[in-house]
Amino acid sequence: MMLDVLSPFRAWKNLFRDPVTVIDPLNDRPGAARYRGFHQNDVDLCIGCGTCEAICQNAAIDMVPVKQLEAPGKDSGLRPKIDYGRCCWCALCVDVCMTGSLTMSNEYKWVESDPEKFRFIPGVDKKYWDDAELGYHRPEDYHLTPHTRAEMGEMEADERISNFDEIVYGYTREQAIIEADRCVSCGLCVATCPAHMSIPDYIAAIRDGDYEGGLKLLYETNPFSQVCGRVCTHRCETVCSAQHEGDPIAIRWLKRHITDNVPAEKYAEIIGGKEPDTGKKIAIIGAGPAGLTTAFDLAKMGHKVVVHEANSGPGGMARYGIPEYRMPYDVLDHEVSVIESLGVEIKYNTRIGKDIAMEELQKDYDAVLLSIGLHLGRSTRIIGTDNPAVAKAVDLLRDITNGKKVKVPETVVVIGGGNVAMDIARSVARLQKQTYGEVKLTVTALEDFDHFLADPEEVKESFEEGINILDARGPQEIVIDDKGKVTGLRTWKVKSIFDEDGRFNPSYDETDEIIHEGTLVIEAIGQMSDVSLLGEDLTEKLEWSRGRIVVDPDGRTNQEWLWAAGDCVHGPDIIHAVADGHRVAKSIDKHIGKAKAKSKK
Amino acid sequence: MRELYEKLKTRFPLGEFTDQRDNLGFITVDKDQLRPVLYHLRDHEGFSHLVLLTAVDWIEEDRFQLTYLLSNRTRSVDVGLRVMLDRGEPVMETIHDIWPTAATYQCELREMFGIDFPDSPGVMDDFILEGWDDLPPYRRDFDTKKYSDETYAHREGRVTHDPAEYMKKQLYPDEV
Structure with a gap:
């Protein structure tokens, strides 16, 4: 009670404090320090x-x-x-802004007679408060969306190095919800x-627990969703708005999460459905993502599709170029079985140009698609590459996929710094571990780590598995002893890779020389298509640019019956091949639809 | 704070306790226990001041939460009492007879959340929303965007673009 009586006198303690009132309120009326006034936008950050x-x-x-x-x-x-x-100055826009570019100044007094002036683009239409420091900014530790990616479970290095089991476990429902909510x-x-996959919509389906709806959305744009959920180059994640203040959304893993949560036997029912038969026949050469996406679309349109595949299994580069620990074969088989359920026929072990002539396809079908991938390895052509103990990555990866007994020696050198180099290095490391109990493998890459071609996680995981990666090393010569046996690779330090005109023309520091020990050298510096199937006539007729068909x-070539798609046209990328497949299918459908009379049985 | 909670617990059936910090705690009480607890806190524990009365719409749980925040000014300690109401029947006893200022809060809550406090003075008067005939706007099923769209005219000549579609056209100009 006493305190309540005395309280008016307590105000006296403020007697000598500076006044908080503004001295000249008629002319000087600043907004409070965190006033929510007119917006500012850092347009370069936005x-x-x-x-x-x-x-x-x-x-x-x-x-x-x-x-x-x-x-x-x-x-x-x-x-x-x-x-x-319309703005009510609530600042929700500032709070949610994904880059932090949008803020509010404490300016509020601006007056104009023209109402149109009150519609403008902050940061672009210059205003005098653009550089004002005071005003509402989102507090530093205040986020409407969490910044950290839900963790993905995966096998530890010592557990995974002795086998080809899939490394990544896939999200649990709890992890997926955390990630989807971001x-x-x-x-x-x-x-x-x-392929313009409807990413936000299928992420919403995860939130709602509607996996079958999610799967339907996935397969509307991508019949290789199980594959892409694992090994896609995920360009989507490189533009994700969440990456500016945190981790990008794990879109690839969320996609996989949907495919993991629909029973395999339900796929065909959810994805299937096709138009009545048109009587048109299309031949596709190569059962990879581009060829089979085209087949998927054309079959849905009611056309008969026959796929000719030189190998004994489907998937193309996705099967024969990507190791099983990243892309399990049974998943790929299931993916392809869904496409086959639409009536697509795949003829394995059928090499065009050998088992069937190209002319035959042209004669028997309404259209032909060339989607033959990049199955030939390029060579550095340095001295000694003609030795039998120098191999190409694609050939070895194919042998491993085919279950051939690939003999790896105790010491191996890989030339190359891209994902294929990592794939072969990690595959060989597994075989070494199985055979000798230890990994002795050196990767020499032309690029330095700041400009590395392989994905950072591939590099990280390779190091974890005991692989020695040396950057900025230029291969000079395969070292061969006097008995003709390969003993290693001689490299120089790379000074620069491109010359002043931007042409590939590496220069080296010759004083920095290393001999990398290895009785097998594997070249993984790039691939090309095996176009020998085309035959001389057709090769002559087609238009070419830098070794690729124009x-x-x-996706149509200069021959009206022939289309080309996938890696053999655009270089290696599964999702690009899928997009290509859709495009080509549309084009083929359009053209054979017009040319009704040309149909043959 | 826990001390106070334990003490109160010997006299009243209490719900969940949240120890927010040294001088702030929250206690959930049943609807019909609110008045006795308030009287006790005011008359025996020195919580002489009603700081505020507010509400939360827990639409997923089909409940409204009322929070009565009281202050003991001598000890500089605050306690919040949480009362859960059925969202389908949002009626609560008035406390304006304990703290007259409560009438103003109750008037506001009636307007913004549609929670009724029968016999509270002026509870049906307009508070800030003159002539409001829509769903109470602080209810979470009130669609602010829709209301604003329908109520306030759009200035002519406004055009917006979908970021995804616009960016797609730039990246893939060949696609139709």
């Missing part, structure tokens, strides 16, 4: 993801093109334009994905 527009409860934000910013691939090219006739559905991933935007 990625135009539109999350501000999506969260605005007053529909005050439009996403509009800003010409001077257009750099395809980096961001959407749009920036938020705010209608201050997505703001901006869709920059959809734009970037060559096609129009729809």
